[in-house]
Amino acid sequence: MEHWSVDDYKNYTEGKNRKSKYRANKVSIDGHTFDSQKEADYYSELKLRLQAKEISGFCLQPTFILAPKLKYKADFIIFHKDNSTEVVDIKGFRTKEYIAKKKVFEDKYNLKITEL
Numbered sequence: 001m002e003h004w005s006v007d008d009y010k011n012y013t014e015g016k017n018r019k020s021k022y023r024a025n026k027v028s029i030d031g032h033t034f035d036s037q038k039e040a041d042y043y044s045e046l047k048l049r050l051q052a053k054e055i056s057g058f059c060l061q062p063t064f065i066l067a068p069k070l071k072y073k074a075d076f077i078i079f080h081k082d083n084s085t086e087v088v089d090i091k092g093f094r095t096k097e098y099i100a101k102k103k104v105f106e107d108k109y110n111l112k113i114t115e116l
Contacts, residue, residue, distance in 0.1 A: 024092055032060060039075055039090040042116065046076065056081055064105060072101045074113065088114045 024036035034040040046058045056079040063073045076088040087105075091098075094115075102113050 036090065036092060038092065038116075042076070042088070042090055046078065054081070055079060056083075062087075064109065066101060066104045066108060070101075070104075072105045085111070086114055087111055088116060091115045 024038075027034045027037050027040035029040050029043060032043065034043060043060070046055070049055045050057060058076055058078045060076060061073050062077045063071050066072055074087045075090045078086040078088060080086065089098075089102075106112055
């Protein structure tokens with residue numbers, strides 16, 4: 001059993017220091033807020049790859065319509081020099097909802113999601 005101090009409880013009830021569902025800490029870089037340090041690090045890596053002209057470009061959190069009222073938001077889409085695209089999702093934990101959306105996405109768009 002976990003024991004809290006009075007200050008811990010006050011912080012929790014006031015919404016301070018509340019951990020995310022999957023224990024990831026949000027990180028902000030360049031005015032963008034990422035769900036985890038791993039996602040922020042990948043963004044930094046993509047910026048370097050773009051600067052080095054290894055890739056043509058990338059987008060943050062592209063949204064795809066899977067069906068009416070059903071969307072999938074990826075973490076990144078990368079545009080490669082050979083005109084191919086790569087959809088990337090940074091995963092710490094694969095939820096049932098994500099697994100279902102991934103299957104629908106891959107079937108509908110004929111693209112594979114790269115999970116990191």
